[in-house]
Amino acid sequence: xxxKLEILERELIERxxxxxxxxxxxxxxxxxxPAAVELLAGAGARIEExxxxxxxxxxxRALASAPREFFLHNRAGEAVVRYGGDAVQFDPGSSCVHIxxxxxxxxxxxxxxxxxxxxxxxxxxxxxxxxxxxxxxNDVPKExxxxxxxxxxxxxxxKPIVTGAFAAHSVPVMIELLAADSGGREALRRKPRxxxxxxxxxxxxxxxxxxxxxxxxxxxxVPAEVVSVPLAGAAAPVTLxxxxxxxxxxxxxGIVIHQLAQPGAPVVWGGAPAIFDMRxxxxxxxxxxxxxxxxACAQVGKHLGLPTHGYLTGSDAKVMDAQAGMESxxxxxxxxxxGINMISGAGMLDSLACHSAEKLVLDAETIAMAQRVLQGIRxxxxxxxxxxxxxxxxxxxxxxxxxxRKLFRSEQHLPSSVIDRGSLHxxxxxxxxxxxxxARERVAELLAAYRRPALAAxxxxxxxxxxxxxxxxxxxxQLPGLGT
Amino acid sequence: MHDDLxxxxxxxxIDGDPEQAIELCQRALAAGIAALDAxxxxxxxxxxxxxEQFAQGEMFLPDLVMAGxxxxxxxxxxxxxxxxxxxxxxxxxxxxxxTVQGDIHEIGKTLVGTMLSASGFEVHDLGVDxxxxxxxxxxxxxxADVVGVSALLTTTMTGQKNVVEALERHGLRPRVKIVVxxxxxxxxxxxxxxxxxxxxxxxxAVALAKTLLGK
Ligand code: B12
Numbered sequence: 231x232x233x234k235l236e237i238l239e240r241e242l243i244e245r246x247x248x249x250x251x252x253x254x255x256x257x258x259x260x261x262x263x264p265a266a267v268e269l270l271a272g273a274g275a276r277i278e279e280x281x282x283x284x285x286x287x288x289x290x291r292a293l294a295s296a297p298r299e300f301f302l303h304n305r306a307g308e309a310v311v312r313y314g315g316d317a318v319q320f321d322p323g324s325s326c327v328h329i330x331x332x333x334x335x336x337x338x339x340x341x342x343x344x345x346x347x348x349x350x351x352x353x354x355x356x357x358x359x360x361x362x363x364x365x366x367x368n369d370v371p372k373e374x375x376x377x378x379x380x381x382x383x384x385x386x387x388x389k390p391i392v393t394g395a396f397a398a399h400s401v402p403v404m405i406e407l408l409a410a411d412s413g414g415r416e417a418l419r420r421k422p423r424x425x426x427x428x429x430x431x432x433x434x435x436x437x438x439x440x441x442x443x444x445x446x447x448x449x450x451x452v453p454a455e456v457v458s459v460p461l462a463g464a465a466a467p468v469t470l471x472x473x474x475x476x477x478x479x480x481x482x483x484g485i486v487i488h489q490l491a492q493p494g495a496p497v498v499w500g501g502a503p504a505i506f507d508m509r510x511x512x513x514x515x516x517x518x519x520x521x522x523x524x525x526a527c528a529q530v531g532k533h534l535g536l537p538t539h540g541y542l543t544g545s546d547a548k549v550m551d552a553q554a555g556m557e558s559x560x561x562x563x564x565x566x567x568x569g570i571n572m573i574s575g576a577g578m579l580d581s582l583a584c585h586s587a588e589k590l591v592l593d594a595e596t597i598a599m600a601q602r603v604l605q606g607i608r609x610x611x612x613x614x615x616x617x618x619x620x621x622x623x624x625x626x627x628x629x630x631x632x633x634x635r636k637l638f639r640s641e642q643h644l645p646s647s648v649i650d651r652g653s654l655h656x657x658x659x660x661x662x663x664x665x666x667x668x669a670r671e672r673v674a675e676l677l678a679a680y681r682r683p684a685l686a687a688x689x690x691x692x693x694x695x696x697x698x699x700x701x702x703x704x705x706x707x708q709l710p711g712l713g714t
Numbered sequence: 715m716h717d718d719l720x721x722x723x724x725x726x727x728i729d730g731d732p733e734q735a736i737e738l739c740q741r742a743l744a745a746g747i748a749a750l751d752a753x754x755x756x757x758x759x760x761x762x763x764x765x766e767q768f769a770q771g772e773m774f775l776p777d778l779v780m781a782g783x784x785x786x787x788x789x790x791x792x793x794x795x796x797x798x799x800x801x802x803x804x805x806x807x808x809x810x811x812x813t814v815q816g817d818i819h820e821i822g823k824t825l826v827g828t829m830l831s832a833s834g835f836e837v838h839d840l841g842v843d844x845x846x847x848x849x850x851x852x853x854x855x856x857x858a859d860v861v862g863v864s865a866l867l868t869t870t871m872t873g874q875k876n877v878v879e880a881l882e883r884h885g886l887r888p889r890v891k892i893v894v895x896x897x898x899x900x901x902x903x904x905x906x907x908x909x910x911x912x913x914x915x916x917x918x919a920v921a922l923a924k925t926l927l928g929k
Contacts, residue, residue: 327868327898339900372869396869397816437818463776464821508774511825511915583897 232316232604235567238474238526243533246471250478251286258283259434259483263398263441269490282483289482292489298535300453300496302360302390303421305411305683311359311390313425313453313498313537316569318604319359320562320597321392322352322590323544323578324427325379326365330579330586332670335549337584340365342711344585345379347677348577349386351587354676357594357601360390362574365585367711371704374697376400377407380424381697382711384411385690388683392455392574394427398442401426403700405450410692419451425498425572427457430480432465436487444484448491455498455539455572456484461513462523464506470523477503477527485536498572499531500539507546515544515581516557524561525568532569540570543593544578550589550666554579558589559596566600588669591676595648602643610637648672716747716755723756723788728763730780732787739791749792750801757788761832769917775825782832805836807859807927810852812840813896814873819866822896822916826862829916835860835923846876850884858890860923863909865896874899875907891926895919 238246258281261267267277276283299314311319328337329344345365352358363379370378376396383391384407395401404426405418412418428443430436436444447454458480460466462473481499488497503523504513514520524540531538542561547554558576565573576593577585611617611633622628648668650657661667694709701709719742726734735757742752764781767773789803796803809830813823820842831837838856840848853861861881865871874894881887891910894903904912910926913919 339898366868368868372872375869396867431818431820461821506775506821508776509771511775511822 231606231608232569233567233606234316234569235525235564236529237522238529240533242471243530246474246478246530247533249475250482251289253434253475253479254284254289254483254486255286256283257281257434259436259479261436261441261487262438263436263445264438265445265491266436266441266487269445269487273486273490284483284486289486292486293482293534293536295489295493296485296497296536297494299537300422302425302453303423304390305388305423305685307421309421311572313496313539313571315571317571318566318569318573318601319571320543320573320576321358321360322348322362322364323541323575323582323585324362324364324392324394326578326583326585327368328580328584329365330549330584330588332586332588332673337548337580339368340585341369342367342378342382345382346386346711348585348587348590349383350680351590351673351676352577353387353389353683354680355591355594357597358389358576358590360392360572361387362391363393364577369710371701371706373397373704374700374706377404377700378697380404380407381693384408384693385685385712386682391424392427392572393424394429394457395439395443398439398446401443401446403696405446405452406696407693408452410689410696415450422451422453422496425453425455427455427500428484429457429459430484432458432460432480433476434479434483436483441487444488445491448488448495448497451492451495453496453498454488455500456481456488457500457502457539457541458484458527459502459504461504461506462519463508464511466503470519470526473503473523474526474530477501477523478530481531497536498539499528499534499536500572501527502541502574503527504541512546512581514546515541515575515578516546516553516561518560521561521564524570525564528568528570538570539572539574540565540568541575542570542573543596544575544582545589546579546581548580548584550579550586550592550669554589555592555596555665558593559599562593562596563600563603566597566604587673588666591646591648591669591672592665595645598643598645610640646672716742716745719745719747720752720756723752724760724763727757727760727781727784727788730777730784732784735784735788736791739788743792743795748799748801749795750799750803752792753789753803757785758834761785765833778832779825779828782828785832806834806924806929808836808838808856809860809862809923810838810840810849810856810858811862811864812844812849813842813864813866814870814877815843815845816873817865817867817870818842819864819896822866823862823864825916826864826895826913826919829920830862830923833920833924835920846873846880849877850880850886853881853886853890854884859927860891860893862893862895862919862923865894865899868898871896871898871903874903874909878908891923893919893922893926
């Protein structure tokens with residue numbers, strides 16, 4: 231049995247969906263993308279002054295045509311990430327603008343080299359089922375910022391990728407990059423390597439860029455993740471239940487646009503719901519209510535039978551301190567118990583603004599703990615304890631049993647050197663290092679062991695040609711981040 | 715003489731109660747209180763109290779925002795009386811505010827606007843995804859003192875520079891001050907693009923606007 235956390239009663243889920251269906255009809259959803267408006271109008275939604283009034287029946291048809299399950303593939307074409315059921319996977323947070331400098335603790339502007347370093351660390355950690363386009367590259371012209379991140383991840387990783395565009399015109403180029411990597415558009419459609427986050431603007435608004443993204447992705451058969459971002463109390467109702475209604479309405483309306491563009495195209499019931507901190511005005515990513523919202527949103531998505539996504543494991547702390555560990559630990563565990571298919575946000579500090587390689591390795595430990603919890607407690611032999619007692623008797627020398635040696639690895643998660651369980655003496659002898667110091671060492675070890683995954687020369691050439699063309703147009707002479 | 719009414723006016727701002735504010739302002743005018751006195755002796759002390767309590771962590775953003783709403787409702791009642799009396803409430807200055815072209819992040823910009831108007835600035839909020847030129851055109855049209863440009867994306871931050879240039883083209887510089895803000899924006903970016911200041915949050919934005927206008 232996979233242990234589970236459910237925080238909504240069935241009756242409440244139905245009420246949430248009931249109100250969500252009402253919202254998308256009245257007041258309706260603001261839709262700015264002409265392509266999306268056309269699809270909605272063609273399917274019978276009433277459009278008035280840029281607002282689409284979506285009938286429940288139309289929404290239900292779209293929810294029914296969305297696939298229950300799909301997979302993301304690694305470069306070798308293996309289906310390694312499962313979106314569907316209660317599969318739980320983690321990826322680092324996306325699009326940070328700062329990186330925590332491990333030496334000075336300064337939050338510096340991110341550059342291509344920082345992204346490469348984060349990708350290398352995440353590549354080495356099995357806890358990350360997928361990569362993300364973790365930070366923006368400030369040494370790259372802004373116009374190409376989104377696609378350049380994807381380019382660097384493709385060069386330095388063979389894992390599936392959670393990505394997203396910053397502008398409508400980037401998606402076609404990013405799809406071109408992915409197609410080059412997968413061996414053509416058909417291959418990409420059959421075995422997609424990446425999923426794209428697409429965000430509605432809270433409340434109930436599909437911007438020109440986001441609406442266009444949905445249609446483009448659906449038509450290319452590249453999975454889209456509808457990441458609804460209701461901020462409880464600021465851009466959404468202050469009550470958690472009210473925020474869940476808005477989240478559902480935003481997801482449903484996005485799925486309608488997406489499925490109208492291409493019925494059956496893969497799409498995720500995603501989200502980064504959060505509470506708005508009433509003292510500082512930040513989105514409190516480490517708050518327990520934020521974790522509750524994410525679990526609850528996923529529960530609503532599961533009720534509809536859809537693949538799910540959430541945004542947890544990030545922290546509001548500014549350095550990798552006790553707050554960072556506590557917030558990330560609680561949230562990762564709750565998300566895992568919620569059975570969320572893809573949980574984004576590891577490595578993040580300062581409520582989505584700052585990334586840290588050191589935090590990525592600490593979060594990997596948290597994730598490993600959560601994954602251990604999901605494996606649950608199960609019998610390993612004919613008897614639970616009797617057979618072992620038959621051997622150990624009342625002397626109780628369990629350390630001498632063959633079973634102990636054979637089974638301890640599957641019973642116990644073995645943490646990396648980031649977690650210290652040694653004696654006080656041993657800890658003092660090895661320099662009395664705190665978690666952050668140990669994490670820094672582990673990052674250095676992982677980077678030293680990293681080898682760039684094989685990439686066929688002609689594919690690499692094609693990727694560089696596509697990006698080089700975009701870069702030249704944006705006035706960039708050299709492509710940073712290609713080393714190692 | 716009118717101490718009770720002044721105290722009640724102060725309190726309705728602290729309570730963030732627009733309806734109460736309207737009623738009390740009407741009562742004050744009927745009682746012969748000058749509109750300007752109602753503002754300076756009643757409403758503004760209430761606003762100051764809320765600001766202080768917020769800074770101390772005793773009050774929260776909803777308190778601040780609702781105090782701003784109550785203030786707006788109150789001044790709407792008092793304004794006509796002031797004009798009739800030929801008195802003018804001295805606003806601290808006119809601000810044109812918006813999120814730059816290509817960017818639809820709204821919450822921070824709106825919060826900045828709320829705080830500026832609650833602090834006595836006249837704010838014209840142009841919304842989100844505002845074309846560069848529009849900042850300049852509006853600033854000229856309204857004879858603004860300050861233009862505030864918000865950007866939350868590294869891709870749209872560059873647009874803040876275009877706004878500076880647009881104001882220059884319209885011959886509005888250096889008279890019209892430009893302030894910038896938003897998550898990826900830094901002080902050094904502000905300096906680099908020739909803006910007059912950078913504000914980290916809404917309270918900093920108010921302090922900055924006051925300093926720039928010598929208030
Ligand atoms: C909420 C949010 C959204 C919402 C916005 C809802 C709305 N109606 O405004 C939605 C979901 C629509 C959204 C969309 C996107 N977002 Co967004 N979003 C955020 C988030 C989580 C919070 C922003 C916020 O409202 N904060 C609360 C307010 C109060 O704070 P603030 O905006 O910083 O404002 C304060 C100060 O900065 C300052 N300030 C602000 N403006 C000004 C102006 C002046 C003049 C002054 C003096 C001061 C000042 O005062 C404010 C009050 O204290 C941030 C993460 C973050 N921590 O910033 C990401 C973030 C900004 N978004 C991000 C991204 C990538 C996107 C998308 C591109 C995602 C996508 N792939 O679809 C789209 C962009 C769409 C577009 N073209 O604009 C990235 C940016 C990365 C980058 N490198 O540029 C961030 C950093 C998150 C992340 N890591 O992914 N987003």
